[in-house]
Amino acid sequence: AQSVTQLDSHVSVSEGTPVLLRCNYSSSYSPSLFWYVQHPNKGLQLLLKYTSAATLVKGINGFEAEFKKSETSFHLTKPSAHMSDAAEYFCVRMDSSYKLIFGSGTRLLVRP
Amino acid sequence: KAGVTQTPRYLIKTRGQQVTLSCSPISGHRSVSWYQQTPGQGLQFLFEYFSETQRNKGNFPGRFSGRQFSNSRSEMNVSTLELGDSALYLCASSPGSGTAKNIQYFGAGTRLSVL
Numbered sequence: 001a002q003s004v005t006q007l008d009s010h011v012s013v014s015e016g017t018p019v020l021l022r023c024n025y026s027s028s029y030s031p032s033l034f035w036y037v038q039h040p041n042k043g044l045q046l047l048l049k050y051t052s053a054a055t056l057v058k059g060i061n062g063f064e065a066e067f068k069k070s071e072t073s074f075h076l077t078k079p080s081a082h083m084s085d086a087a088e089y090f091c092v093r094m095d096s097s098y099k100l101i102f103g104s105g106t107r108l109l110v111r112p
Numbered sequence: 113k114a115g116v117t118q119t120p121r122y123l124i125k126t127r128g129q130q131v132t133l134s135c136s137p138i139s140g141h142r143s144v145s146w147y148q149q150t151p152g153q154g155l156q157f158l159f160e161y162f163s164e165t166q167r168n169k170g171n172f173p174g175r176f177s178g179r180q181f182s183n184s185r186s187e188m189n190v191s192t193l194e195l196g197d198s199a200l201y202l203c204a205s206s207p208g209s210g211t212a213k214n215i216q217y218f219g220a221g222t223r224l225s226v227l
Contacts, residue, residue: 044218102155
């Protein structure tokens with residue numbers, strides 16, 4: 001079955017240090033992949049999307065993700081964490097019927 | 113442009129009751145999808161409506177139903193509520209056509225508590 005696996009349930013970084021949130025997908029073809037962020041008591045906000053145009057995808061708020069087919073990975077990175085980045089992040093793929101399949105989420109904690 | 117609007121934001125119901133949640137999509141969007149978010153199961157797809165027709169359905173019992181109106185607004189209904197239905201229900205809209213047709217934009221959700 002098509003799925004996404006987020007390798008860390010929690011990630012803790014200091015403000016100003018790099019962020020790495022890991023995601024692997026299973027698929028027999030190049031999927032449509034997304035990263036969404038959810039702040040407490042809020043809905044999901046789209047950070048970025050991959051749709052096969054370019055392997056390095058730039059998103060909002062300084063986030064980017066690199067699609068690596070050989071590793072079936074789509075990790076999310078940011079050079080320098082900000083306190084406002086503390087939230088839950090979801091790696092998401094779209095299946096062949098255009099449904100979104102969510103990873104289990106990674107909670108990012110940013111220490112001052 | 114206004115985003116996806118979900119009403120109400122919070123609901124408290126008792127077991128056995130029924131509930132209706134509402135979602136107004138982004139203007140011009142024709143597709144509306146519904147998701148359930150719980151701590152145990154995470155985010156799960158309920159169903160999708162496009163041009164007033166259910167186009168996709170997840171693995172939920174028949175107590176969960178929905179509909180879409182001609183203005184693309186959608187409602188979700190849950191009958192005979194169970195304690196396990198307590199969740200955040202999220203609605204997402206997408207254009208349904210064009211280059212960005214499948215990119216989904218989410219509302220803030222309706223938090224349902226079943227007592």
